[in-house]
Amino acid sequence: MIAHLREGGAIEADLVLFAAGRAPLTEGLGLERAGVATGPNGAVLVDAEWRTRVPHIFAIGDVIDQINLTPVATAQGHILAERLFGDGKRRWNFEAVPSAVFSIPPVATVGLSEEEAARRGPVEVYLARFTPMRHTISGRGRKTMMKLVVAAESGRVLGAHMVGDDAPEIIQGFAAAITAGATKADLDQTVGIHPTAAEEFVTMRTPARRVG
Numbered sequence: 001m002i003a004h005l006r007e008g009g010a011i012e013a014d015l016v017l018f019a020a021g022r023a024p025l026t027e028g029l030g031l032e033r034a035g036v037a038t039g040p041n042g043a044v045l046v047d048a049e050w051r052t053r054v055p056h057i058f059a060i061g062d063v064i065d066q067i068n069l070t071p072v073a074t075a076q077g078h079i080l081a082e083r084l085f086g087d088g089k090r091r092w093n094f095e096a097v098p099s100a101v102f103s104i105p106p107v108a109t110v111g112l113s114e115e116e117a118a119r120r121g122p123v124e125v126y127l128a129r130f131t132p133m134r135h136t137i138s139g140r141g142r143k144t145m146m147k148l149v150v151a152a153e154s155g156r157v158l159g160a161h162m163v164g165d166d167a168p169e170i171i172q173g174f175a176a177a178i179t180a181g182a183t184k185a186d187l188d189q190t191v192g193i194h195p196t197a198a199e200e201f202v203t204m205r206t207p208a209r210r211v212g
Contacts, residue, residue: 017103024063041065050080067097098175100168105142108171111159111178114149118212122152124184125211126204132165133195144197148184148204152212155183160201170198 003011026042036052036059037045043065050058058080061073075092082090098110117123126148131141144164150157160174177186192199 015104017101022062022068024065026063039065049083050076067094069097069099072097093179096175096179098168098171100171102168105144105164106167107163108167109159109161110171110175111157112149113159113161114147114211117149117151117158120212122210122212123158124150124152124207125209126150126184126206127208128200128204130197130200132197144200146197146200146204148187148201150184150207152210155185157182157184157187164197166197170201173198174201 001013001016003013003016005011024038024042024044026038026044031038031044034057035054036057039045044052044059044063046052046059046064050060050064052059060076060080062068066072072094075094079090079092082088096111098108100106100108112120114123114125128144128146130144132144142165145162146164147159147161148157149159149161157174157178160171160178162171187202188205190202192202
């Protein structure tokens with residue numbers, strides 16, 4: 001397959017991932033008549049509590065174009081409902097939202113990227129690249145890459161990222177750990193399941209680089 005680029009070049013590839021993105025479909029809803037403001041791409045503008053510029057009108061989910069994932073919209077709905085009709089004590093960590101691309105191999109991530117974390121202060125980056133044992137046996141040679149982003153001073157794990165088989169399943173578990181405030185020391189004290197790819201996340205001892 002040949003992918004022709006807008007700039008005029010071409011790339012030969014086995015597969016092409018078409019990620020066009022999405023834009024909120026708010027045109028024609030009459031939001032302007034209600035006084036609800038929208039951005040250039042049609043997203044409803046809200047404050048930190050999802051209140052629009054009309055105090056009694058709220059917006060959540062993909063229509064606000066923040067984190068366009070179904071579980072995030074569900075979480076926002078729970079928070080808003082409890083704030084309006086309950087005790088409002090429920091808290092969610094939207095910096096530790098896991099996500100995945102179900103490609104071949106899949107990609108999964110949770111928390112801050114290396115670049116995002118480095119803007120907040122020094123971070124240590126741990127990397128592992130390897131061929132999973134089952135592919136060593138099968139001879140397919142499919143690779144896996146894992147990355148941990150760790151705050152240099154506190155040791156807190158800020159992000160976990162993976163490309164490889166079972167990445168979404170593995171990262172879902174790390175989302176709970178990062179939400180709970182896991183540190184690199186916690187991972188170092190965790191016994192891995194051998195032989196699995198996931199155990200690499202708890203056996204990376206030496207940072208590949210320090211940035212920020």
